[in-house]
Amino acid sequence: xxxxxxxxxxxxxxxxxxxxxxxxxxxxxxxxxxxxxxxxxxxxxxxxxxxxxxxxxxxxxxxxxxxxxxxxxxxxxxxxxxxxxxxxxxxxxxxxxxxxxxxxxxxxxx
Amino acid sequence: xxxxxxxxxxxxxxxxxxxxxxxxxxxxxxxxxxxxxxxxxxxxxxxxxxxxxxxxxxxxxxxxxxxxxxxxxxxxxxxxxxxxxxxxxxxxxxxxxxxxxxxxxxxxxxxx
Numbered sequence: 001x002x003x004x005x006x007x008x009x010x011x012x013x014x015x016x017x018x019x020x021x022x023x024x025x026x027x028x029x030x031x032x033x034x035x036x037x038x039x040x041x042x043x044x045x046x047x048x049x050x051x052x053x054x055x056x057x058x059x060x061x062x063x064x065x066x067x068x069x070x071x072x073x074x075x076x077x078x079x080x081x082x083x084x085x086x087x088x089x090x091x092x093x094x095x096x097x098x099x100x101x102x103x104x105x106x107x108x109x110x
Numbered sequence: 111x112x113x114x115x116x117x118x119x120x121x122x123x124x125x126x127x128x129x130x131x132x133x134x135x136x137x138x139x140x141x142x143x144x145x146x147x148x149x150x151x152x153x154x155x156x157x158x159x160x161x162x163x164x165x166x167x168x169x170x171x172x173x174x175x176x177x178x179x180x181x182x183x184x185x186x187x188x189x190x191x192x193x194x195x196x197x198x199x200x201x202x203x204x205x206x207x208x209x210x211x212x213x214x215x216x217x218x219x220x221x222x
Contacts, residue, residue, distance in 0.1 A: 004152075006152075009150065033210070040215070040216070041213075041215055041216070042114070042200050042202070042213025042214055042215055042216055043153070043200075043211075043213050044213070045210045045211070048210065088152060088153065090153075090211075097143075097155055097158060097168065098211065100145075100152045100153040100154075101152055102150060102151065102152045103150075103152045
């Protein structure tokens with residue numbers, strides 16, 4: 001069974017701080033997606049990375065796919081209260097369904 | 111364009127009762143999914159349907175059944191609810207497996 005472990009599980013920071021969330025697996029994925037979920041809603045896709053070593057930026061969010069396509073990171077610069085939510089990574093292998101990570105719950109205080 | 115809709119939003123059941131969770135999408139997607147979300151467990155796939163007329167088990171199918179009624183609708187049925195099925199249930203759809211998944215707002219189910 002493929003597993004995606006995310007760390008940290010919880011993160012509580014002040015507005016303006018930087019943070020990094022990690023998504024790790026022992027399996028190789030053909031693509032890696034990051035979703036954000038706000039309270040009472042379903043997850044919404046932020047980005048998809050498909051190439052080992054790929055870096056994508058979405059405003060203050062930087063996503064990286066590991067060279068071996070087994071891990072990924074999400075870095076947020078100068079966090080804002082609007083970044084509060086549950087961040088989920090999800091990996092796709094060639095023949096399987098998306099596997100979702102365990103999630104990182106981020107709370108940004110003003 | 112409503113995306114993915116789910117009903118009901120909240121439900122409380124007694125142990126042994128049955129119920130059906132409804133899901134519909136208006137994006138003409140081929141694939142539909144049912145997940146449950148529990149604290150610290152992320153999203154776990156219950157059942158999925160790669161196309162109209164087909165369904166397959168996911169990671170945690172025990173205690174559930176599904177029906178892909180047509181391309182738009184995918185329902186999840188609990189025949190005899192148990193407290194372990196207390197969870198938030200999400201329906202999702204995508205054009206193909208491993209593509210971007212679009213999620214509904216979820217159903218919060220409590221089984222007493």
